[in-house]
Amino acid sequence: MSLRSAVIAAMTLALCACGKSRDGTLEIAVMGDSGALKEQGLRLSPAAQLVRSATHEGLVGFDEQGRVVPALADRWIVTDNGQSYIFRLRDGTWPDGKRITADAAAAALRKTIAGLNGRALGLDLAAIDEVRVMADRVIEIDLSAPVPELLTLLAQPELALTWRGKGTGPMVRGSDEEGAQVFTLIPPEQRGLPKQPDFTRRARKLAITFTTPDKAVTRFNDGYADVLLGGRIDTIPLAGSIGLTRGNVQLDPVIGLFGLMVDSTQGFLGASANREALAMAIDRDALIGRFNIGGWQPTTRVVSPDVEDDLGTIGERWQGMSMDERQTQAAARVAAWKSGGRGIPTLNIAMPGGPGSARVFDQLQVDFARIGLSIRRVGERDRADLRLIDVAARYGRATWFLNQLSCTVQKSVCSPVGDERVAEARKSADPAARAALLSEAEAEVTSANGFIPIARPLRWSMVRSGTPGFAANPWGWHPLPPMAWLPR
Incomplete structure (x- = not known):
């Protein structure tokens, strides 16, 4: 390559690394529907949470x-x-x-x-x-x-607090002629904060495009976005389409719930031992292996062992049993049910769309077939027997996990006794006693087999090198205001 060609190539790469922003505006692609802009109340999609936290x-x-x-x-x-x-x-x-x-x-x-x-x-x-x-x-x-x-x-x-339906910032939202939502920082003095002499120089606008996962990745790959937000397990194969080794893909070290929630207690799923058979049958290592992501670990626990109040008294389930032994025992329970003249219809599993969900389903289909069960994939909002749950924890304590699985929230299968232990722990001022009660609660919730853990959730983003205001974090949460500030 000639020197001139090398210079041109280097300049092209530099331009691509900065994206195709307009007048210093940071371009952000968000995996999510633009309906998030209209969501009100307290039931918010991830995209709506992003908007709410920017404007309220x-x-x-x-x-x-x-x-x-x-x-x-x-x-x-x-x-x-x-x-x-x-x-x-x-x-x-x-x-x-x-x-x-x-x-x-x-x-x-x-x-x-x-x-x-x-x-x-x-x-x-x-x-x-x-x-x-x-x-x-x-x-x-x-x-x-x-x-x-x-x-x-x-x-x-x-x-976030509202006054007559509106928030106090720190940003206001508008739109541009290209249809992107533009978020602009409110000057500090208009928010009751000290005036910053360099505000005009440091503050930049954010242009947010809400779109489908494949279009969001394409926007980033083609240089029309500097940041991509909202990646989960269902979409992570799209990140691999441009190469995980490029350094643009950021994985957040989140904990939370990723697995199958039992939504029906009809027939075979009405017995806890049968629901446990499903949990035993899943080859979690094989499922994770389909994604080839280093450091992603399987789990059979409903509470992450990384939380601060985990005593370590509850370990992974079925230790000492091989995968073949677990599936053999699970198959025996299925056969015993069928031997009584009771059939087991094809189980419907509700999942979001996306290539990642397809990989999860394919492995579940293989594993459940080995124990004599057939499954069908349906849409995430359809009625189903099982539902794929993918939720990142909001804080790192056992109570978050147990509250997610409480009878207040999960109506199909739950543990009233487990809820009682959590309620007792909530009233305890003694950290040791509280942790012991939460361990008892986890044991009760686990034995109900209403939730079948698979692994930690996955949260991923794409960020161009040198973009300020973004950092991988344990909540998988990337607020917009920090990205609107340029370094001093």
């Missing part, structure tokens, strides 16, 4: 590394052995110009918490006894027992 603030928020940072509250203290959190609000205004007061903020927070009743996030917040006003700009949250993860919970998009 709670008492606290997240930075790009998943750390809690000030938002409407500019400072806080924790007292009474972790059972009281006192927040001082910044001197800002609501969208209509009215001053933010503790009365209004506390009322909004109470309303939001009440709206989460009956959901897993509501159970996470169940230890909140009272939200009360202490002074014009001071709120206190009283707890019945310590909740070490309270700040992390308050930073969730669903806990």
Whole structure:
């Protein structure tokens, strides 16, 4: 290659590495429907969570590394052995110009918490006894027992506070002539924060395109996006289509639930031992091997062993049994059921679309066929016997997992006794006693066999080298505001 050709090639690569942005705007492709822009209330899709957290603030928020940072509250203290959190609000205004007061903020927070009743996030917040006003700009949250993860919970998009249906930023949303949604940082002085002399130079716009996974990857690959967000197991083969070795693919070290939820207790699935047969039959190593992703580990536990309050008394299931032995025992249970003249219809498994889901289904089909069962794949919103669950944990404690699987949330198969142990743990101020109760709860939930764990969830993104404001983090959560700030 001549020197001239080499220079041209280097310049082309440099341009591609910066994407095809407009006037310094950072182009972001999000895997998700544009309907996320219209989602209201507290049941939000991942794309809608991204929008909510950009345009609405709670008492606290997240930075790009998943750390809690000030938002409407500019400072806080924790007292009474972790059972009281006192927040001082910044001197800002609501969208209509009215001053933010503790009365209004506390009322909004109470309303939001009440709206989460009956959901897993509501159970996470169940230890909140009272939200009360202490002074014009001071709120206190009283707890019945310590909740070490309270700040992390308050930073969730669903806990953002609204005033007459609108949020306080830190960004405002508009659109451009090309149909992209443009998010712009609100100047600090308009939010009750000190003026920043270099704000105009440092702040940049974000142009967000919501689109299908394959189109999002194409936009990134063709240089029309610098960041791609929203990757999960169902879409990760698309990342491999341009090469995982390029260094653009970022995997988040998340924990959570990835496996099959039992949605029907009719016939064969009505017995816990039969549901356990399904769990025994899955060759998790073979399933993970279909994706060829280093470090992705299988699990048979409903609670991740990495959580802070795990005592280590509950290990992986069926240790000491080979895969053949497990499938032989599972097949015997299926045969015993059929020998009684009871048939087992084809089981429907609800899954999202995408090539990753297809790989999961193919392995499940092989494994279940070995024990005498046939399965059919249906859409993720269709009625089904089993449902593929893929949820990243919002905080790193056993209570998150157990609340997800509680009888309040899961109506088909759950453990009332397990829920009782979790409720007792919630009231305990002794960390050791609380951890012991949670271990008992995990054992009860596991024996119900309402959820069949497979592995950790996968969360992935694509980011061009040198893009500021993005970092892999344990929640798989990538807020927009940090990406709108250029380095000093």
